[in-house]
Amino acid sequence: MRTIHLHDTASGALTELRPREPGKVGIYACGPTVYNRIHVGNARPFVVYALLKRFLQQEGYDVTLVANLTDVNDKIYAAAVREGVSSSDLARQMGDLYRADTDLLELGRPDHEPLVTTSMDAIIALIAELLRRDAAYAAEGDVYFRVRRDARYGSLSHRDVDQMDQGEGDDRSSLKQDPLDFALWKATKPGEDTAWDTPWGRGRPGWHIECSAMAEELLGVGFEIHGGGSDLVFPHHENEAAQTRCARDRELAQIWMHNGMLQLRGEKMAKSVGNVTPLHEAVAEVGRDGLLLLFCGAHYRQPVQYSEETIEQARAGVRRIRETGRLLHAGPSPDDLATHRDAFLDALADDFNTAAALAHLWSWVREANRRGGVGDEHLRQMLAVLGLENLLDAAGGDGPDAAALALLEERQRAREARDWARADEIRDALAAAGWTVRDGADGAELIRVEA
Numbered sequence: 346m347r348t349i350h351l352h353d354t355a356s357g358a359l360t361e362l363r364p365r366e367p368g369k370v371g372i373y374a375c376g377p378t379v380y381n382r383i384h385v386g387n388a389r390p391f392v393v394y395a396l397l398k399r400f401l402q403q404e405g406y407d408v409t410l411v412a413n414l415t416d417v418n419d420k421i422y423a424a425a426v427r428e429g430v431s432s433s434d435l436a437r438q439m440g441d442l443y444r445a446d447t448d449l450l451e452l453g454r455p456d457h458e459p460l461v462t463t464s465m466d467a468i469i470a471l472i473a474e475l476l477r478r479d480a481a482y483a484a485e486g487d488v489y490f491r492v493r494r495d496a497r498y499g500s501l502s503h504r505d506v507d508q509m510d511q512g513e514g515d516d517r518s519s520l521k522q523d524p525l526d527f528a529l530w531k532a533t534k535p536g537e538d539t540a541w542d543t544p545w546g547r548g549r550p551g552w553h554i555e556c557s558a559m560a561e562e563l564l565g566v567g568f569e570i571h572g573g574g575s576d577l578v579f580p581h582h583e584n585e586a587a588q589t590r591c592a593r594d595r596e597l598a599q600i601w602m603h604n605g606m607l608q609l610r611g612e613k614m615a616k617s618v619g620n621v622t623p624l625h626e627a628v629a630e631v632g633r634d635g636l637l638l639l640f641c642g643a644h645y646r647q648p649v650q651y652s653e654e655t656i657e658q659a660r661a662g663v664r665r666i667r668e669t670g671r672l673l674h675a676g677p678s679p680d681d682l683a684t685h686r687d688a689f690l691d692a693l694a695d696d697f698n699t700a701a702a703l704a705h706l707w708s709w710v711r712e713a714n715r716r717g718g719v720g721d722e723h724l725r726q727m728l729a730v731l732g733l734e735n736l737l738d739a740a741g742g743d744g745p746d747a748a749a750l751a752l753l754e755e756r757q758r759a760r761e762a763r764d765w766a767r768a769d770e771i772r773d774a775l776a777a778a779g780w781t782v783r784d785g786a787d788g789a790e791l792i793r794v795e796a
Contacts, residue, residue: 360599489521490584724737
C-alpha cells in the first residue's frame with residue numbers, strides 16, 4: 346500500500362491517512378436534499394468520493410462509503426406545497442430520481458445511503474445526550490446547541506466565533522439563549538406534514554444533527570474521511586464536528602475533505618442562481634465518459650469549469666483513449682511503461698490529484714501509440730480507478746459494416762481520380778452514418794464518431 350495523504354480542511358495541511366483498523370477506511374459524504382432533481386454540479390461530490398473509493402480499493406483497502414439523502418427539510422416542505430403533494434411523497438419521488446440520475450454515471454452505489462426519516466432513533470438519541478450534558482437546551486419544543494460550550498468551535502472553518510452567523514434567521518430566533526446557537530430540533534409549524542414525537546415535543550431534526558447521527562451510526566466515531574462540497578464547511582460541517590465533540594468527547598472524523606464547486610462562466614452552478622444543467626441532461630449532452638473525464642481534469646479541491654471548451658476537451662479525450670484502445674491487445678504491458686502507471690497512482694496518493702494523474706495516463710497513451718500498440722494492462726488499471734475501463738472494452742466493438750467499407754473504397758478511388766467533390770460527398774455520407782475518415786500513411790480508416 347502507498348502512503349496516502351489528503352488535505353484536511355481543519356488543519357489546512359496534507360494529512361496521512363491512518364485507518365483505525367488496519368486496511369479499513371470509512372468515508373462519509375454529505376448527499377443532497379431531495380426537493381427537486383439534481384444538477385450536474387451536485388454530481389461532483391458523488392463522483393469524487395466514488396472514485397476515491399475505487400483508488401483506495403486499488404491500493405488494497407476495504408472501503409465503506411456512506412452518502413446520505415436529506416429527506417426532511419424546509420425546502421422539501423415548501424416545494425411540496427407548491428406541487429400540491431405531501432412532503433414524504435415528494436422526497437420519495439426526488440430520491441428515486443436522484444438514484445436514477447446518478448446511476449447514469451455507472452459508478453455503482455455507495456455502500457449505505459441512509460435517509461433522515463429512517464435514522465430518527467439515532468438522531469433523537471444524540472440530541473438527548475447533548476441535553477443530558479447541558480450542551481443543548483429545549484425551548485418551546487425546539488432544541489438548540491450551545492455553541493460556546495465547544496472550546497474548539499470555529500477550528501474547522503477557521504472563523505472567529507463571534508463573527509459567525511448560522512443563517513437561521515426565522516421568527517423563533519428569540520428563543521435562543523445566544524444568537525450563535527443553532528437548532529438541533531424544530532417544533533412543528535403550520536404546513537409541515539411530517540413530524541416525530543420526542544420528550545421535548547413534536548417536530549423534526551435540524552440539518553446538522555442528522556449527518557452527525559447517521560455518520561456515527563454507520564461508521565462509528567473517529568472514522569477516516571468526512572467529505573462534501575466546499576460550500577458545506579460552514580455552518581454544516583463546523584456544526585457536525587462540534588455536536589459530536591460535545592456528545593462523545595472525540596472528533597467525528599480524522600480528515601475533513603472538501604471538493605470545489607462546478608462553475609459556469611466563472612460562477613458557481615446553483616439552483617438559487619438559476620444557471621443549472623440537470624445531471625441527466627448533462628449525461629445526454631456530454632456523454633457519461635466525457636463527464637467523468639471533465640471532472641477528473643481538475644484537482645478535486647479546485648473549481649471545475651463547465652463550458653463548451655472543457656466539454657469538447659473531455660469528448661476529445663474520450664475519443665483519444667478509444668482510438669488508442671483499438672491499437673492495443675489484451676495482456677501485460679511492457680515493463681518500462683510501468684513508470685507511467687506508477688506515477689499515475691502516486692499522483693492519486695498525493696491528495697487525490699486526478700489532474701496530475703491524467704497527465705501520466707496521457708504519457709502512457711503517447712508511448713503506446715508511438716510503438717503501434719502494446720498490451721493494455723497498465724491502461725486498464727488506470728482507467729478502472731477513474732471509472733473509465735469501459736473505454737477499452739468498447740474500443741474493439743463493432744467495426745464498420747460492408748456498406749461503410751464500400752464507401753471508403755469509393756472515396757479512395759475518387760481521390761485517386763482527383764474528384765475531390767465526390768470524395769467530400771462520401772466523407773459527409775460516412776459522417777452521417779457515424780464514421781469519421783482518418784487518412785494515414787497506410788491508407789484511410791474509419792473511426793466511430795462518439796455520440
